[in-house]
Amino acid sequence: MMIQSIDLTSQNASVSVPLREGFRRHVVEGTSIVYHTYGLDDDGPNPTGRTPCLCVPEVGLSAVTCFHTLIVASPPDALLKKTYYMILVDDLDEATVAAVVGHRGLKEVLGLAVGNGGHLLCKMARSLPLIGMVLISPSSKRASWFEYGTGSLAAMRLSRSGWTRPGLNHFAARLFSPGTRQYMGGDSSLLKALREDMRETDPRKVHREYKAVLSRGCVLEGVRERVKCRVLLIVGAQSIYYGESMELAQSLDKARLSVFEVEQAGTWVNQERVGSMLGVIDRFLVGLQQDGYGL
Numbered sequence: 008m009m010i011q012s013i014d015l016t017s018q019n020a021s022v023s024v025p026l027r028e029g030f031r032r033h034v035v036e037g038t039s040i041v042y043h044t045y046g047l048d049d050d051g052p053n054p055t056g057r058t059p060c061l062c063v064p065e066v067g068l069s070a071v072t073c074f075h076t077l078i079v080a081s082p083p084d085a086l087l088k089k090t091y092y093m094i095l096v097d098d099l100d101e102a103t104v105a106a107v108v109g110h111r112g113l114k115e116v117l118g119l120a121v122g123n124g125g126h127l128l129c130k131m132a133r134s135l136p137l138i139g140m141v142l143i144s145p146s147s148k149r150a151s152w153f154e155y156g157t158g159s160l161a162a163m164r165l166s167r168s169g170w171t172r173p174g175l176n177h178f179a180a181r182l183f184s185p186g187t188r189q190y191m192g193g194d195s196s197l198l199k200a201l202r203e204d205m206r207e208t209d210p211r212k213v214h215r216e217y218k219a220v221l222s223r224g225c226v227l228e229g230v231r232e233r234v235k236c237r238v239l240l241i242v243g244a245q246s247i248y249y250g251e252s253m254e255l256a257q258s259l260d261k262a263r264l265s266v267f268e269v270e271q272a273g274t275w276v277n278q279e280r281v282g283s284m285l286g287v288i289d290r291f292l293v294g295l296q297q298d299g300y301g302l
Contacts, residue, residue, distance in 0.1 A: 030071055030095075035110045042107050043071055045078055046092030058138070058301045059113055060091040063104065065122030065274060066220045067178040067213055070095030072204040073121055077277040081285055086292040090301045091117060099127055099216045108135060115300065117292075122146060122181075122248060122274045129226045129255070132233040138300040139237045141288060144246040144274040147255040148225045154247065158221045162214050169210045175202045184245035184273040227258045237263045237298070239291040241284060243272035265291060 031044045046057065064073030074095060081087045094116075096107050104127065108116065118128045118140035125145025128135070150158065161177040168174075179188065179201060205213075238259055242252040256266050267287050272280045295301045 033110075035106050038106060040098070040103055040106050040110075042097065043095040044093060045095065046088065057090055057092045058115065058117060059111065060087070060093050060117040060119050061104070061108070061113075061128075061135075062093055062095045063099065063118070063120040063124030063127055064095075064097065065124055065182065066099055066216050067181070067205060067208070068121075068275075069204065069208055070097050072201075073124075073275070074119070074277065076281050077284065080281050085285060086289050086296075086301065090292070090296075093119075098212075099123055099220065101127065101131055104131060105134065117141070117295070117301065119143075120145065121277065123220045123223065126223060126226055129230055129234060132230075132235075137234075137236045138298075139239070139291070139295050140234070141239045141241065141291065142252075142255075143241045143276050143284075144243045144248050144252055145240070145255060146220075146223065146248045147227055147230075147251040147258075149223060150221045155221050158217060162217045162221070165210050165217070166214045170202075170206045172202075175205055178205065181247060182273055182275040183279055184243065184271055186245070186271055187273065187279055227254060230255065230258050231260055234259060235263075237291070237295060238265070239288065240264065240266045241276055241287065242266065242268050243274055243276045243279070244268055244270050245272060246274040246276075248274055 029045050031047060033042055033044060034040065035042075062070050062074045064070045074093065078088075078093060083089070094107060094111065096104055098104070113136060115136045115138045118135070118137050120128045120140070121143040123146050125140075125142035126147060128137075128140055128142065129145065129147065132140075157177070161174055164171065165174050182201075240252060240256055240259075242249060242256075246252065256264060269276050269280050269283050272283075277284055292301055
């Protein structure tokens with residue numbers, strides 16, 4: 008296991024990105040399941056000849072919102088763009104993820120997930136054709152009493168009143184480090200954009216998923232046997248899931264694991280400190296190529 012601490016005090020808190028072009032909407036036939044892709048020119052199981060990357064977001068975010076900055080900030084020659092195309096799944100639900108994988112007929116896939124999306128991939132690792140996983144500040148244990156208590160109150164308000172400013176601020180506090188929230192201020196352009204994106208998400212859906220997240224189980228038991236692929240663990244040092252991420256690192260096969268700790272970052276590292284991740288992910292994907300994947 009390789010652990011690297013990255014000091015990013017001189018880097019910007021986020022990257023300014025253009026309008027969301029290049030994302031395509033898909034529906035699994037005979038269902039109401041919707042997902043998006045990026046990097047596809049045609050329909051079909053693998054029309055580009057690239058390897059699929061399955062993207063699962065943190066609760067409260069759509070997959071496009073969660074991964075948009077990482078995708079567009081990656082340079083054209085980055086392996087993430089050259090050799091992979093993105094499949095973005097919004098629902099933190101095993102059946103939905105399995106349906107999307109089946110719909111596209113995937114035989115191998117790179118997993119990319121944030122927060123509780125990482126919890127889900129670790130839980131499903133045995134049933135997915137994973138060639139590797141990039142997990143960003145993943146949860147791995149049952150919710151703490153503090154997370155459960157504050158989260159249950161926010162979920163109740165969400166179910167009764169929909170998106171309100173306190174509710175939006177609650178999810179922002181789950182995503183960003185305290186220093187970044189203070190730096191951005193309550194009316195910063197980044198927080199305004201986040202609030203607008205979250206308001207476009209159905210509060211009933213977020214309420215349902217958040218309740219499931221607050222009642223999640225522990226994935227540590229047996230995770231070494233379930234996860235047989237290489238794993239890159241990128242952990243925000245100020246994430247609410249920092250401790251859980253590090254316990255997951257201790258439970259995985261050290262020979263297949265790399266851990267990078269990012270200073271002054273919360274759970275949503277790929278938004279807050281995206282510049283720190285690009286080279287790290289590229290080196291991880293080079294390692295997968297050496298294993299014969301993502302060529």
